[in-house]
Amino acid sequence: MSDCRFTAAKTVEEAVASLAEARGEAHIIAGGVALAILMNEGLLQPSWLIDVSRVTELNCIEVGDDGAIRIGAAVTHSEVAASTDIAASCPMLTEMATEIACGRVMNRGTIGGNICLADPQGDPPVAMLALDATFRVAGPSATRDVPARSFFEDLYTTALAEDELLQEVIIAAPTAGCGTAFGKYAARKAMDYSSTISAAVSLERDPGDGSIADIGIGLGGCGVIPIWPEMTETLLRGRRLNDETFAVMRDVLVQEIEPIGDSLYSADYKRHVASVILKRTLKIAEQRSVAGKGGGS
Numbered sequence: 001m002s003d004c005r006f007t008a009a010k011t012v013e014e015a016v017a018s019l020a021e022a023r024g025e026a027h028i029i030a031g032g033v034a035l036a037i038l039m040n041e042g043l044l045q046p047s048w049l050i051d052v053s054r055v056t057e058l059n060c061i062e063v064g065d066d067g068a069i070r071i072g073a074a075v076t077h078s079e080v081a082a083s084t085d086i087a088a089s090c091p092m093l094t095e096m097a098t099e100i101a102c103g104r105v106m107n108r109g110t111i112g113g114n115i116c117l118a119d120p121q122g123d124p125p126v127a128m129l130a131l132d133a134t135f136r137v138a139g140p141s142a143t144r145d146v147p148a149r150s151f152f153e154d155l156y157t158t159a160l161a162e163d164e165l166l167q168e169v170i171i172a173a174p175t176a177g178c179g180t181a182f183g184k185y186a187a188r189k190a191m192d193y194s195s196t197i198s199a200a201v202s203l204e205r206d207p208g209d210g211s212i213a214d215i216g217i218g219l220g221g222c223g224v225i226p227i228w229p230e231m232t233e234t235l236l237r238g239r240r241l242n243d244e245t246f247a248v249m250r251d252v253l254v255q256e257i258e259p260i261g262d263s264l265y266s267a268d269y270k271r272h273v274a275s276v277i278l279k280r281t282l283k284i285a286e287q288r289s290v291a292g293k294g295g296g297s
Ligand SMILES: Cc1cc2nc3c(=O)[nH]c(=O)nc-3n(C[C@H](O)[C@H](O)[C@H](O)COP(=O)(O)OP(=O)(O)OC[C@H]3O[C@@H](n4cnc5c(N)ncnc54)[C@H](O)[C@@H]3O)c2cc1C
Pocket: 027, 028, 029, 030, 031, 032, 033, 034, 035, 036, 037, 052, 073, 074, 099, 100, 101, 102, 105, 108, 109, 110, 111, 112, 113, 114, 116, 117, 121, 122, 123, 124, 160, 164, 165, 166, 167, 190, 191, 192, 193
């Protein structure tokens, strides 16, 4: 086994300086859930690991008085699931985090590690797409903000440069009358992270006629990256949710997504499941939109 240098960064600046020094040879490690598997399988042999799990700035959850949410990249899925402030502002995030595997994965895995892994089946990216989140990225000379909707570029590939790390995710306060929901189909045991389909919805209704005034959707397991289905969103805007809308939506959605068939499900079956999960999730988000504030209390 080759030697591997290890740096336990204490600040974002220290982590970024190490990344710059390593010139593409280092890997950030947060919870290590994904990295440990890749290393055990021999798919990755890092020469330098930069641990960011104890960087204070990356471990904060902040919910402003207006409901805007900032989550540090090293916050674990368990911490997201347990945050009463997040649940009050955006219940979809609580549902999403609670759906992740099991306690072992939730207690170690981080929201930032999950997003930066860019697995097409990852749950946090799906929620971030629906919520039109912003990713604050730290580099050697400055930070920059990247919209979640342009962060996922290809299979396991993101917009991060080799000397950048994800610092935090920023989610704007839900508008009054906005409802959010997360739905997932996973015909598997919690520890078998194989074939899943997920949908996240953020929906705002027109108080006058009950039609959809604005909508954000994210889909998981429906392509090589987490999917932001723009055509489906456009179709739904201005419509009321009823059987006719769901039928038209299905036709557009199955054209827009390109799921990959696997040993469990064919691509066609995944298309079908995606339309069913999205329909269910839309209905829940619509019900919550009556309560307002993302459906929280
Ligand atoms: C059995 C099992 C079941 C699972 N089930 C689910 C599930 O149901 N839903 C789901 O969404 N996920 C699931 N996962 C995936 C799991 O949630 C992720 O692997 C985990 O969240 C990754 O976070 P981490 O902190 O451990 O990342 P790490 O393993 O530490 O890092 C992952 C990648 O992200 C990079 N990275 C980490 N942090 C940063 C940062 N701040 N900036 C830049 N790059 C960074 C690393 O360099 C690496 O490339 C499952 C995993 C397992 C093993």
